Structures are given as C-alpha cells and as structure tokens.
Amino acid sequence: MNADLDKQLNVFETKINEDINIEPRDWMPDDYRKHLIRQISQHAHSEVIGMQPEGNWISRAPSLRSKKILLAKIQDEGGHGLYLYSAAETLGISRDEMLHQLHEGKAKYSSIFNYPTLTWADIGAIGWLVDGAAIVNQVSLQKTSYGPYARAMVRICKEESFHQRQGYEIMTKMMQGTKDQQAMAQDAMNRWWWPSLMMFGPHDSDSPNTGNAMKWKIKRQSNDILRQKFIDKTVQQAHLIGLSIPDNKLKWNEDKKSYDHGEINWDEFIRVINGDGPCNKQRMKHHIKAHQEGEWVRKAAIAYQLKRKELINQ
Amino acid sequence: MTEEIKDTQWPLWEVFIQSNPGLPYKHAGSVHGSDKEIAMQNARDTYTRRNEGTSIWIVPSNSIVASNPSDSDMFFEPSNDKIYRHPTFYVMPEGALNI
Ligand SMILES: [Fe+2]
Numbered sequence: 291m292n293a294d295l296d297k298q299l300n301v302f303e304t305k306i307n308e309d310i311n312i313e314p315r316d317w318m319p320d321d322y323r324k325h326l327i328r329q330i331s332q333h334a335h336s337e338v339i340g341m342q343p344e345g346n347w348i349s350r351a352p353s354l355r356s357k358k359i360l361l362a363k364i365q366d367e368g369g370h371g372l373y374l375y376s377a378a379e380t381l382g383i384s385r386d387e388m389l390h391q392l393h394e395g396k397a398k399y400s401s402i403f404n405y406p407t408l409t410w411a412d413i414g415a416i417g418w419l420v421d422g423a424a425i426v427n428q429v430s431l432q433k434t435s436y437g438p439y440a441r442a443m444v445r446i447c448k449e450e451s452f453h454q455r456q457g458y459e460i461m462t463k464m465m466q467g468t469k470d471q472q473a474m475a476q477d478a479m480n481r482w483w484w485p486s487l488m489m490f491g492p493h494d495s496d497s498p499n500t501g502n503a504m505k506w507k508i509k510r511q512s513n514d515i516l517r518q519k520f521i522d523k524t525v526q527q528a529h530l531i532g533l534s535i536p537d538n539k540l541k542w543n544e545d546k547k548s549y550d551h552g553e554i555n556w557d558e559f560i561r562v563i564n565g566d567g568p569c570n571k572q573r574m575k576h577h578i579k580a581h582q583e584g585e586w587v588r589k590a591a592i593a594y595q596l597k598r599k600e601l602i603n604q
Numbered sequence: 605m606t607e608e609i610k611d612t613q614w615p616l617w618e619v620f621i622q623s624n625p626g627l628p629y630k631h632a633g634s635v636h637g638s639d640k641e642i643a644m645q646n647a648r649d650t651y652t653r654r655n656e657g658t659s660i661w662i663v664p665s666n667s668i669v670a671s672n673p674s675d676s677d678m679f680f681e682p683s684n685d686k687i688y689r690h691p692t693f694y695v696m697p698e699g700a701l702n703i
C-alpha cells in the first residue's frame with residue numbers, strides 16, 4: 291500500500307519537474323489539491339466580487355461609449371469567475387460549496403475590492419492599475435502546473451489587455467482635461483496605487499504559503515518579483531500622462547535596473563483582509579442578497595425541466 | 605409531486621467549441637445549466653464573447669467516460685510497438701517521386 295503511494299508521488303513529482311501539467315484525474319498529494327482549491331476559488335471569488343466596485347458606475351458612465359465598454363468589461367469579469375469556478379470544480383469541490391465558503395467568510399477574495407469607487411477616475415484607475423497588477427500575476431500563472439487552471443489563465447489573459455487599456459485611456463483623457471479632472475485622476479491614483487501593490491501579497495520573506503506553492507509550480511514567480519515587474523512597467527505610463535506616483539521613496543536604481551520603492555503599509559493590508567476595509571461588509575451583503583434573490587429562479591428552472599421530462603415520459 | 609426542490613447551482617455540462625467550420629471541436633471548460641437550452645445559452649455567453657466559435661457542443665459532464673490515467677501506460681502501450689503504422693517505417697527506392 292505504501293509502496294503504491296510512493297510510486298504515485300514519484301510519478302507526480304516527475305511530472306512537476308518536467309513541466310508536464312497535472313490533470314484532474316491524475317493522482318496528486320492532498321495538500322496540492324487543497325492548495326489549488328483554496329487559490330482557484332479565491333481567485334474566482336475575486337473576479338466576481340470585483341464586479342461590484344465597477345458596477346457602481348454603470349448607470350453614471352459619462353457617455354454611451356464608456357457605458358458600453360464598462361458593461362463589456364464587467365461581463366468579462368463575471369466570465370473569468372466562471373472559468374475559474376469550473377477549473378476548481380475539476381478538483382472535486384462543488385459550486386454550491388464554494389459559494390457557501392465565501393458567504394461564511396471561510397474563503398477570502400482579493401482585498402483590493404474592499405475599497406470604494408468614489409469618482410469616474412476610479413474606473414480608470416481600476417482598469418489600469420488593478421487589472422494591470424492582475425495581468426502581471428495571471429501571465430505568470432499561465433504556466434501553473436495544474437492543467438485546467440493554466441488553461442483558464444490563458445483565456446483570461448487574452449481578455450485582460452482590453453481591460454487595462456480602457457482604464458489607461460480613461461486616465462489619459464482626464465489628464466488632458468480641465469484642472470479639476472486632472473486632480474480627480476491624481477486623487478484616484480493616490481488612493482489605488484498602494485492597494486494595487488498589496489495585491490501581490492506579503493513580501494517573500496513573510497509569506498508562509500510560498501514554499502510548497504513554488505515547489506509544486508502552482509506559483510511560478512514570487513510575490514516580490516511580480517510586484518517589481520508591475521512597478522517597473524507602470525511608472526513610465528504614469529509619468530507619460532502627467533500622473534505622479536504617491537511614493538516619495540520611489541527611485542530608479544541603475545544597478546538593479548528597476549525601481550526602489552517605499553515601505554508598504556502591511557497593517558492596512560492585514561486589517562482589510564481580515565474584514566475591516568471600507569467596503570467589506572457591503573460587498574458580502576450585496577453578494578448574499580443577489581444569491582438569495584436568485585434562488586427562486588434556480589428552483590423554477592429545475593421545476594420546469596422536471597415538468598417537461600414528465601410530459602415527455604407520458 | 606409538490607416535493608420540495610432543492611436550491612442548487614444546476615447540473616454541470618462540458619463545453620466543446622469549433623472555432624471555424626472544418627476544424628475539430630475543442631474542450632473549452634464547463635458551465636451549469638438546468639436543461640440543455642439554458643446550458644447552451646450559458647456556454648455561448650461564457651465561452652464565445654469574442655468570436656471564439658461558430659459551433660458549440662454541450663455534454664452533461666457525468667456522461668463523459670474518461671480513460672484512467674493510472675492505467676495509461678498499459679492502455680496506450682500497444683501503439684508504441686507497432687511502428688509499421690507510421691509512413692517512415694517503409695523504405696522507398698531511391699528516385700521514387702511523389703510518395
Ligand atoms: Fe478578470
């Protein structure tokens with residue numbers, strides 16, 4: 291029995307080492323499965339909860355063009371949630387269970403979505419910075435070791451670049467506008483910059499989950515490396531349109547050919563993750579309400595399907 | 605018949621998409637649907653928002669029969685020792701054209 295397990299573990303580890311994807315019916319260590327279920331379901335929840343801050347502006351988008359774009363963008367995010375839920379389901383957890391864990395507070399979602407969208411410029415900042423940070427992470431995850439997760443990431447990355455570009459376009463237009471519009475854009479930048487950096491998670495030296503995740507190639511690059519990539523890409527884009535980065539320690543470092551940055555406020559990160567951000571309660575309340583209000587629709591559709599079966603069988 | 609219906613996320617379906625006529629169908633992922641019409645609608649909305657397909661197949665997930673990965677060595681072995689199934693196995697005379 292034990293020899294069997296050793297053999298299976300060996301097959302699994304060989305695959306990981308040779309960059310061969312693990313597929314749903316393959317044997318995998320329990321902890322690998324658990325880690326994936328946690329990570330993929332939280333990723334899915336983030337996509338879905340992330341629809342709320344942006345949804346706040348659909349009815350107030352400044353033009354029909356921007357409204358259509360925002361609708362399409364938010365619909366994509368719903369789609370991303372669905373791709374990811376379906377990837378998680380291949381690991382043996384049901385959709386019902388995942389939603390239950392979210393509503394119970396057992397599963398988390400990205401803490402960035404607990405911040406409010408106060409002005410139209412926030413929609414620009416989210417697309418450009420939040421989706422921009424998500425892209426850096428997701429591009430890296432296209433090479434994650436679990437097949438269904440990797441395939442969902444490939445699909446998602448194809449759709450994300452429109453999200454980032456529409457956000458940057460909003461910021462660019464505002465920076466070309468009146469003094470008030472410019473101030474609004476800078477204000478959004480100031481509020482979203484640091485939370486965007488926090489999206490990559492704690493420093494490598496303080497992240498307890500990284501060890502196994504890297505060993506099993508679930509995660510391909512460390513939090514700090516990904517964060518640095520995002521900073522290095524984004525600073526030039528900000529400066530080009532006249533936005534400043536709200537970090538007076540930000541400085542080009544010629545030796546490492548990238549930017550040094552100031553200290554991230556990890557107390558805030560931990561507070562928001564643990565439920566004490568500006569919108570945590572509102573986000574969850576809204577999700578639960580929408581879920582409960584949809585219950586009769588789900589039941590009616592099943593009733594309809596049963597009734598029809600009955601008629602056919604008569 | 606007035607039995608209480610349980611609230612669920614509906615049964616699972618696998619989605620296969622043909623990106624253009626003439627090409628094989630490729631697995632895209634899965635969706636939930638209470639019946640085939642709703643599952644089809646959800647498959648379209650979820651997997652073809654950008655002209656990814658011209659045709660969709662959906663199949664109830666529990667109808668899929670998959671080979672067992674732990675048997676796969678044995679299962680696919682026989683094709684390895686029949687190299688005469690490959691055109692490169694055969695020696696053609698020097699100078700033969702179009703073959
Ligand atoms: Fe997304």
Ligand SMILES: [Fe+2]
Pocket residue numbers: 367421450453
């Ligand atoms: Fe996005």
